């Protein structure tokens with residue numbers, strides 16, 4: 001199994017570019033099924049999850065190609081409308097293919113995405129929204145079979161501003177006659193990026209970023225060229241790494257507005273932040289101070305995906321920080337691994353109390369994508385050497401992480417195994 005070997009204790013200094021957003025390129029790759037034409041997508045990170053999504057598109061009959069950070073998808077001739085279990089297993093967010101398959105093919109068959117490391121990840125909100133738009137859904141032995149008997153535009157109220165349910169509903173709504181309003185929609189920036197892509201494809205969509213998104217008219221059918229927005233969670237991860245290690249880093253190609261809750265926490269922890277256009281510079285004098293309560297919320301609140309990276313930084317602080325994870329029910333699986341490095345964290349239900357201290361190197365293993373990123377941050381700040389196992393979790397969502405950390409002066413080596 002591949003692993004990272006990290007020697008900690010040095011400050012991070014330097015400049016690295018932010019990659020395109022995993023959580024934007026995935027729904028937009030699914031949305032390419034709608035156009036029946038050629039989509040050229042720039043700033044696409046080369047990640048395990050992106051490769052999984054491309055395998056699904058190829059399975060469905062699309063032609064795909066990568067040239068640097070540009071992906072091309074031609075969805076002119078689809079040959080299937082099912083996503084089999086082995087491809088669904090690779091990436092639970094493959095449920096995002098449900099909407100565009102229904103919209104384009106009038107039917108879809110997916111195996112139910114299982115739960116994952118951070119929670120049950122149900123899809124009830126997706127299914128009730130699609131039924132509201134006229135989709136008939138049968139569940140047969142772990143598969144979902146959908147048919148678009150008579151799609152019709154409607155008001156769809158989401159019980160929770162689910163990102164994936166918003167995206168699936170939006171994608172089906174582009175094939176409904178009349179007007180669809182998605183009420184209590186997720187407001188994450190990735191939704192606005194998807195809206196921008198759909199508009200370029202000819203769809204009539206407005207309101208992304210607000211709580212009501214309105215879709216009118218028919219299926220978009222046009223070749224599209226689009227640039228994926230920067231990855232706000234990758235941005236937050238490197239900022240937390242510098243806050244934990246000390247030093248001064250600059251991130252380029254970033255969108256400061258999308259990480260302002262994280263920047264506020266780090267400023268309250270004693271970091272100095274400067275932003276200019278797409279550049280964010282963070283300067284951190286060790287040790288960080290304890291930070292005010294960190295409550296994860298739907299955007300524009302504090303992002304749940306940045307909870308683990310910020311917790312790793314809080315572990316090195318002088319003082320305490322309390323975390324309240326309100327989005328996922330099992331998102332503290334990185335805590336026992338951080339404790340192996342000397343972290344002092346008490347978890348009670350959805351609350352975690354971190355008392356900062358000095359960390360030491362240890363052998364640890366990743367439990368999930370963002371928990372793995374937290375272990376990298378802690379290892380970079382710890383005295384001594386750490387070995388981080390099961391890094392495939394990390395490579396799902398962080399492009400060229402060892403190279404970027406080394407460019408900032410961090411001591412990290414990827415060893416053994418082949419890149420998955």
Ligand code: EPZ
Nearest residue numbers: 023093121122123124125126162163164165305327328369
């Ligand atoms: C997206 O997942 C992101 N993934 C997640 O990022 C992110 O943590 C999450 O949004 C919240 O911001 C992608 O965009 C690919 P949700 P998603 O539906 O859409 C519950 C990462 O690390 N829920 O907004 O699956 C659900 O269980 C990943 O990059 C239902 O109950 O998230 C959770 O508690 C992890 N029923 C909450 O809503 C449903 O039908 C938020 O889930 C759907 C969701």
